[in-house]
Amino acid sequence: PKILEVPSRIDGYTVTGIGFKGLGNLDCTKIVLPDTLKTLDGRVFYNCKNLKELEIPASVDTISAAITDGCINLDTLTVAMPFGNYCIPLKHKFLRLQGQKIAIGYKKSVSYSFN
Numbered sequence: 173p174k175i176l177e178v179p180s181r182i183d184g185y186t187v188t189g190i191g192f193k194g195l196g197n198l199d200c201t202k203i204v205l206p207d208t209l210k211t212l213d214g215r216v217f218y219n220c221k222n223l224k225e226l227e228i229p230a231s232v233d234t235i236s237a238a239i240t241d242g243c244i245n246l247d248t249l250t251v252a253m254p255f256g257n258y259c260i261p262l263k264h265k266f267l268r269l270q271g272q273k274i275a276i277g278y279k280k281s282v283s284y285s286f287n
Contacts, residue, residue, distance in 0.1 A: 176204070187208055189211035193218045196215060196216070197220065200223060201223060201225065204227070205232075210231060213236050214236040216236075219243075224247045226249050227250040
């Protein structure tokens with residue numbers, strides 16, 4: 173499997189956000205995000221057709237709409253949440269998330285796990 177690990181620092185700068193379609197159209201099965209990340213802009217993982225697993229760290233406090241648009245093979249999306257509400261589209265539906273931790277089976281059942 174192809175795994176992309178986003179670094180926490182690039183050229184001496186801390187990575188705190190990923191812009192609109194910033195990781196779009198990549199050929200990877202898993203994307204690992206740093207715990208320095210605060211913001212994910214719209215369609216950030218756009219059209220990553222082979223992406224199967226994604227975990228959003230608890231450091232992220234802003235998630236824009238349609239971040240997984242076009243990720244047709246996404247099996248597991250885990251969102252660690254210290255607080256707040258997030259709206260993430262799954263299969264053309266919006267699911268409102270609240271609590272500490274939630275795991276979502278994209279093509280399977282939806283399951284909640286609150287700590």
